[in-house]
Amino acid sequence: MSALPEVGATAETRSRFVHAGFVASARWYDRLTHAFSFGLDGRWREACLRACDLRPGQTLLDVATGTGELVIPARRALGPRGIAVGFDFCAEMLSEGQRKLSREPGSAVAWVQGRAEALPFQSETFDRVTLGFALRHVDVGVALREIARVLKPGGQFVVVEWTRPECTLARLLSLGYMRHAVPPLVRLINRDRRVAELARYLPRSIEHFMSGEALGRRLEASGLAPVGRREYMLGLVSICVGVNGAVGVKGHSGGRVYGEVGARVSRYARTSWEESRRKRWVILASGVVLGIVAFQMIFELVELLSR
Numbered sequence: 001m002s003a004l005p006e007v008g009a010t011a012e013t014r015s016r017f018v019h020a021g022f023v024a025s026a027r028w029y030d031r032l033t034h035a036f037s038f039g040l041d042g043r044w045r046e047a048c049l050r051a052c053d054l055r056p057g058q059t060l061l062d063v064a065t066g067t068g069e070l071v072i073p074a075r076r077a078l079g080p081r082g083i084a085v086g087f088d089f090c091a092e093m094l095s096e097g098q099r100k101l102s103r104e105p106g107s108a109v110a111w112v113q114g115r116a117e118a119l120p121f122q123s124e125t126f127d128r129v130t131l132g133f134a135l136r137h138v139d140v141g142v143a144l145r146e147i148a149r150v151l152k153p154g155g156q157f158v159v160v161e162w163t164r165p166e167c168t169l170a171r172l173l174s175l176g177y178m179r180h181a182v183p184p185l186v187r188l189i190n191r192d193r194r195v196a197e198l199a200r201y202l203p204r205s206i207e208h209f210m211s212g213e214a215l216g217r218r219l220e221a222s223g224l225a226p227v228g229r230r231e232y233m234l235g236l237v238s239i240c241v242g243v244n245g246a247v248g249v250k251g252h253s254g255g256r257v258y259g260e261v262g263a264r265v266s267r268y269a270r271t272s273w274e275e276s277r278r279k280r281w282v283i284l285a286s287g288v289v290l291g292i293v294a295f296q297m298i299f300e301l302v303e304l305l306s307r
């Protein structure tokens with residue numbers, strides 16, 4: 001695989017790099033993301049699903065599904081008549097999802113391989129489309145247009161994504177953590193060079209991505225009227241909800257949470273926290289990571305003062 005893509009690299013170059021990284025990290029992906037997010041990733045995904053407000057019998061497409069961390073729990077809400085599709089361009093990630101699902105009873109997920117920029121589904125097929133932590137990796141404009149196309153009129157798109165904090169201090173702290181603590185932590189778990197490079201790419205991809213508020217505007221520009229937004233970790237993670245074809249929805253560029261959908265997101269985030277707390281090993285990993293961050297910060301401060 002090529003080295004880290006430069007800032008301004010084409011979507012195709014970034015895509016090849018990201019694909020190789022996920023091929024290499026598929027077996028480790030869940031552990032890696034739980035560890036470096038202190039287990040909070042599960043909480044954010046649950047908030048995302050809550051915002052979806054899934055009903056029995058609905059059709060759901062999870063774009064860039066990875067190992068199925070969103071679509072596997074989502075399918076329970078769809079019941080036996082519902083349809084859940086997990087879609088991704090990386091066969092290794094999909095196989096991991098399939099393997100996890102085979103251990104769980106209940107309804108199936110259809111696993112489909114392909115690119116988010118060319119969804120192989122007929123127009124107006126799905127009631128809901130979700131996308132978790134992958135919009136930074138795709139051609140945003142093309143993928144959002146495709147998502148709007150396959151959603152039924154009035155259908156909802158819910159995205160949970162790493163976004164660029166607007167506040168400078170929050171940006172320095174969060175991206176400093178991503179830059180200095182995540183790569184060593186990832187190396188502790190997996191020593192593959194491609195996985196290490198993907199971990200180094202993570203902060204860069206967030207730094208050059210958009211804020212949660214800008215994400216709302218991008219949804220709107222693609223015909224997905226933003227009706228709810230919620231930020232976590234000072235804007236490092238955002239959940240945005242867009243309704244296909246809806247126009248004139250009030251208050252999209254305003255506060256952090258708005259409308260009924262926003263309230264649904266935050267309610268769910270609170271109730272699901274208990275579950276994340278049970279993952280004790282995450283707490284252990286958090287201690288290690290905090291130690292590394294503190295060490296890095298002191299190191300950088302000393303370096304700054306000694307200039």
Ligand SMILES: C[S@@+](CC[C@H](N)C(=O)[O-])C[C@H]1O[C@@H](n2cnc3c(N)ncnc32)[C@H](O)[C@@H]1O
Nearest residue numbers: 064065066069088089090093115116132134137
């Ligand atoms: C960070 S993982 C997120 C997986 C999952 N959504 C989750 O929440 O855990 C990003 C996923 O996006 C997929 N991906 C990246 N670019 C893609 C593209 N252009 N088309 C389809 N999938 C893509 C990768 O293969 C990977 O599985």
